[in-house]
Amino acid sequence: MTWSRPISVLLAPALLLALGVAVLLLDGFGIPSSLGNRLFDTYQRHTSREIAGLPVKVLDLPAMDEDSLVRVTRLLAQQGARLVVFTAPLEPGPSPQSLSAKLPPGNDAARAALAKLPEPGHDLAAALQDIPGIVPVKLGVQGRHPNIKARFVYRGTRDPFAFAPRFESAAAPLTLLETHAAGSAAVTLLPDADGVVRRFALAVRVGNMLVPGVAAEALRVARGKADITVISDERDPLSFFKGVGIAALETNGKPIPAASDGRIWLHYAGNISGQILNPNALEAVPLKDAIVVVGAQGAMVTTPFGPASIASVTAEAIDNLASGDVLTRPSWMLLAEAALLLALGAVMIFLLGRFGLGWAAGVAMGGSVLLFLISWYLFVQAAQLMDAATPALALMVAFGAGAAAYIQDMRMAHAGLRMAFSDSLPRATIEKIARRPNLLNIEGETRTVTYLVCGVRGLAGLAAAYKDDAAGFTRLMQAALTPLIDQALAHGGTIDRLTADGFAAFWNAPLDDAEHAMHACEAANGMAIMSSRVTEHLAQDYRGLDAPPLVEIGVGVATGQVIAGGFGGYGRMGYSVNGGAVAMAGRIQALSHQYGPALVVANETKRAAERGFAFLEIDSIAAGPSDPPTTLYAIMGNSVSRASPKFRALTVFHDHIFQAIRKQQWQMARDLIAQCRRLSGASQKLYDLHLTRIAYFEKHPPGADWDGAFRPILE
Numbered sequence: 001m002t003w004s005r006p007i008s009v010l011l012a013p014a015l016l017l018a019l020g021v022a023v024l025l026l027d028g029f030g031i032p033s034s035l036g037n038r039l040f041d042t043y044q045r046h047t048s049r050e051i052a053g054l055p056v057k058v059l060d061l062p063a064m065d066e067d068s069l070v071r072v073t074r075l076l077a078q079q080g081a082r083l084v085v086f087t088a089p090l091e092p093g094p095s096p097q098s099l100s101a102k103l104p105p106g107n108d109a110a111r112a113a114l115a116k117l118p119e120p121g122h123d124l125a126a127a128l129q130d131i132p133g134i135v136p137v138k139l140g141v142q143g144r145h146p147n148i149k150a151r152f153v154y155r156g157t158r159d160p161f162a163f164a165p166r167f168e169s170a171a172a173p174l175t176l177l178e179t180h181a182a183g184s185a186a187v188t189l190l191p192d193a194d195g196v197v198r199r200f201a202l203a204v205r206v207g208n209m210l211v212p213g214v215a216a217e218a219l220r221v222a223r224g225k226a227d228i229t230v231i232s233d234e235r236d237p238l239s240f241f242k243g244v245g246i247a248a249l250e251t252n253g254k255p256i257p258a259a260s261d262g263r264i265w266l267h268y269a270g271n272i273s274g275q276i277l278n279p280n281a282l283e284a285v286p287l288k289d290a291i292v293v294v295g296a297q298g299a300m301v302t303t304p305f306g307p308a309s310i311a312s313v314t315a316e317a318i319d320n321l322a323s324g325d326v327l328t329r330p331s332w333m334l335l336a337e338a339a340l341l342l343a344l345g346a347v348m349i350f351l352l353g354r355f356g357l358g359w360a361a362g363v364a365m366g367g368s369v370l371l372f373l374i375s376w377y378l379f380v381q382a383a384q385l386m387d388a389a390t391p392a393l394a395l396m397v398a399f400g401a402g403a404a405a406y407i408q409d410m411r412m413a414h415a416g417l418r419m420a421f422s423d424s425l426p427r428a429t430i431e432k433i434a435r436r437p438n439l440l441n442i443e444g445e446t447r448t449v450t451y452l453v454c455g456v457r458g459l460a461g462l463a464a465a466y467k468d469d470a471a472g473f474t475r476l477m478q479a480a481l482t483p484l485i486d487q488a489l490a491h492g493g494t495i496d497r498l499t500a501d502g503f504a505a506f507w508n509a510p511l512d513d514a515e516h517a518m519h520a521c522e523a524a525n526g527m528a529i530m531s532s533r534v535t536e537h538l539a540q541d542y543r544g545l546d547a548p549p550l551v552e553i554g555v556g557v558a559t560g561q562v563i564a565g566g567f568g569g570y571g572r573m574g575y576s577v578n579g580g581a582v583a584m585a586g587r588i589q590a591l592s593h594q595y596g597p598a599l600v601v602a603n604e605t606k607r608a609a610e611r612g613f614a615f616l617e618i619d620s621i622a623a624g625p626s627d628p629p630t631t632l633y634a635i636m637g638n639s640v641s642r643a644s645p646k647f648r649a650l651t652v653f654h655d656h657i658f659q660a661i662r663k664q665q666w667q668m669a670r671d672l673i674a675q676c677r678r679l680s681g682a683s684q685k686l687y688d689l690h691l692t693r694i695a696y697f698e699k700h701p702p703g704a705d706w707d708g709a710f711r712p713i714l715e
Contacts, residue, residue, distance in 0.1 A: 143171020
């Protein structure tokens with residue numbers, strides 16, 4: 001039987017961690033995309049990019065009628081603009097041919113006049129002869145099928161456009177405009193699920209046709225290319241699982257990374273006010289080689305920076321491609337996020353089971369901070385998007401589940417420990433074991449402990465005094481023993497057993513206690529003080545006896561190796577120790593009444609606690625003829641007492657008594673005892689004992705090889 005952390009404590013965070021990884025990889029409930037997008041928006045608002053590509057300008061017009069567009073187009077051509085991009089369709093007037101068809105018969109003159117009028121878009125088409133232009137294709141609406149001029153080329157062996165966004169329909173501009181324009185492109189922006197535009201498409205599918213995105217088409221026309229070339233991601237190992245898609249757009253410079261569906265993350269500029277043109281002051285602005293994006297005022301979309309016109313977002317997309325300054329989210333990033341979450345979660349769960357809640361909390365919080373730091377570093381240094389929010393949330397949720405299970409388990413363990421050991425273990429020890437159950441090893445181990453036995457002297461006399469008051473005698477013993485036991489517990493001791501006249505306690509088990517001998521001596525010293533207070537209290541509560549009951553204790557303390565573990569049977573188990581130190585402490589306590597001083601320790605305990613207490617040698621005993629002697633010492637006070645002149649004077653003569661006894665110099669020993677009797681702190685009972693032994697040894701010489709131990713009294 002061992003006390004260990006139940007698997008349920010680790011199972012709860014492990015299951016939630018696995019669920020978190022699954023949600024992260026599969027975008028469960030849209031949580032990762034939502035949290036990640038909000039995080040990336042925050043990054044962009046904090047550190048936006050600077051405009052640094054082809055000169056791209058934005059012109060939002062109050063109306064998209066043909067006269068306005070013709071005027072603007074001709075002005076742009078005069079100013080030397082490189083390209084004009086229309087993001088909103090022409091608002092055509094009535095067609096002369098359609099009006100002619102509606103005339104009643106007999107209006108031949110009117111029909112002839114209408115036939116001489118140009119069709120809508122004629123003037124704009126003529127204006128586009130002077131400057132390259134891109135006309136818009138609206139997605140998802142019914143209209144004329146577009147005639148695409150751009151040709152798509154891919155590097156690879158398999159078609160990478162399978163994942164491109166699909167639309168069932170599209171509306172092309174007027175045939176006359178499309179014929180005279182340098183290109184036509186999809187201008188419909190594709191927002192995310194929350195309505196925010198964060199990405200733009202290189203190409204979309206309309207039926208079986210590929211329609212270029214307006215940014216890709218603008219870059220093609222501006223650079224005089226016939227093709228839009230993309231690179232397949234078939235070399236990406238992940239393509240074995242998700243299929244082949246687009247890896248990047250090929251440009252004159254470095255390839256521009258894209259998602260497998262051909263969409264690219266927009267890297268927004270913080271302030272594009274310098275790129276916005278005033279439609280009433282075009283003549284005053286230098287537009288040499290500029291790409292001018294023309295849109296309709298009021299046509300707005302939502303961006304991470306708030307509302308923005310479609311034309312301005314399109315301009316940002318063109319500038320992103322022209323400069324190559326785009327945000328990227330590599331295909332392996334999702335796996336990296338999952339791996340980081342798994343690693344941090346595994347460490348957190350391990351520490352929760354091994355060391356408890358504090359270390360696990362440190363990993364959960366520190367790991368979350370680390371995730372955000374890595375994410376921020378990748379954004380700033382490499383323009384890469386790593387979602388730290390979802391793994392951090394999953395890690396904290398897993399920790400929360402583990403913490404709840406841990407706290408509940410600790411409560412149950414604490415309750416169980418209190419039921420099993422409330423009378424034997426200090427509260428602090430129970431708390432520690434509840435947090436780390438592996439500290440309580442019930443299977444058995446060898447430990448060095450300090451064992452203390454405390455008993456009330458003269459129990460038979462006290463019982464006789466209370467022979468007519470059994471309940472009073474019980475209350476007396478409770479009043480006498482409770483403060484003594486409290487002293488043992490207060491100094492970290494474990495209560496081993498209780499008897500009618502006393503109890504036993506030990507230190508350095510089940511928890512490590514490097515100062516176990518010192519703490520045992522401190523507890524013994526406290527017991528002597530408490531026994532005096534109990535006697536004083538009983539004197540005040542005198543019951544009419546011949547004399548107030550005198551509660552006098554005897555304490556024996558020994559240090560040595562024992563076997564510690566769970567002992568018992570028939571379903572009853574208790575933590576205890578067994579070994580030589582246990583027997584020695586009991587023997588010392590049984591002999592303590594002979595010496596006078598109440599607190600007696602063996603030599604091993606004295607050596608371990610010598611720096612903190614005043615010790616006085618009182619005897620040397622042995623269990624049998626061949627057993628080595630054990631020197632006994634009385635605790636005479638703390639380190640302050642040891643430094644007092646009275647105690648030092650006593651020890652000078654007292655120590656020589658035992659030297660004389662070991663040398664069998666009996667008369668010298670008598671003389672020294674006589675001198676010590678007159679000194680402060682001397683125990684007359686102790687000296688009477690040794691005078692009796694000296695007389696015994698004079699009649700029964702111990703022999704030349706005697707080790708100084710008095711054995712007959714133990715037989």
